[in-house]
Amino acid sequence: MAVLEKFKIVTTYNEVYDITKMVKETVAKSGVKEGICIVHNMHSTAGLAVFSPWDPDGFADLDDEIRRLVPTRIDFKHQHDTPQDAAGHIKSALLGVTLNFIVHEGALLIGGSQGLYFLEFDGPRNREFYVKVIADER
Numbered sequence: 001m002a003v004l005e006k007f008k009i010v011t012t013y014n015e016v017y018d019i020t021k022m023v024k025e026t027v028a029k030s031g032v033k034e035g036i037c038i039v040h041n042m043h044s045t046a047g048l049a050v051f052s053p054w055d056p057d058g059f060a061d062l063d064d065e066i067r068r069l070v071p072t073r074i075d076f077k078h079q080h081d082t083p084q085d086a087a088g089h090i091k092s093a094l095l096g097v098t099l100n101f102i103v104h105e106g107a108l109l110i111g112g113s114q115g116l117y118f119l120e121f122d123g124p125r126n127r128e129f130y131v132k133v134i135a136d137e138r
Contacts, residue, residue, distance in 0.1 A: 001135040003030040008128045011046070011120035013084070016059050020115045023101075023131050027108045030133040037101040037108055038132045045088030045122035047095030048129070053115035066091055066121075088121035095119065103133060 005026045009017055019039070027037050041048050052058055076086035099116065102109040110116070118129060 001030075001032065003032070003133045005131045006128055007131070008126065009118065011118075011123040011125050011127050013120060013123040014063065015120050015123070016063075017118040017120070018053065018115055019118050019129065020053070020110075023116050024108050026131040027103055027133050028106065030103075031106075032103050032133045032135045033106045034138075035103045035133060035135040037103050038134070039099045039101070039116060039129060040132070041097040041118065041127075041129045043097070043125070043127055044092050045085055045120075046097075046125075046127060047092045047119045047121065048097060048099050049095055049117050049119055050099065050110070050114050051117055052113045054113060066095075066119075070094070085122050091119075091121040 003026070007019070007022055011017065023037065023039055039048060049062070051062060070087050070090045072083050072087040074083050076083060078086055078089070118127070120127070
């Protein structure tokens with residue numbers, strides 16, 4: 001058994017969106033007791049991350065470090081779109097577009113200090129991401 005759910009969000013440049021509740025609810029509604037959950041972002045200028053939700057300033061630190069590692073600049077070799085877009089592609093590739101989790105006893109197995117986040121590196125955009133829950137067939 002597998003369940004696939006599509007979510008749509010409207011983003012703004014450089015924002016972080018908490019998708020934890022949506023993913024947890026999808027797992028609960030799926031009826032899967034043991035299996036895996038895959039969260040997948042279909043975009044090349046946005047990423048997914050597991051991060052602590054407890055201190056909102058943590059997101060500022062994450063953003064500062066991402067910008068430090070990949071600043072928006074005009075000397076990127078690929079210039080199909082804006083420098084912001086070029087930087088977004090690199091940020092997305094570094095953070096990744098897919099997260100995998102264990103489903104145990106009908107719930108998403110994540111730590112108490114872990115949240116799931118969609119990070120916009122370009123935008124504003126109409127975005128979508130998918131959550132697939134797959135039952136262990138044993």
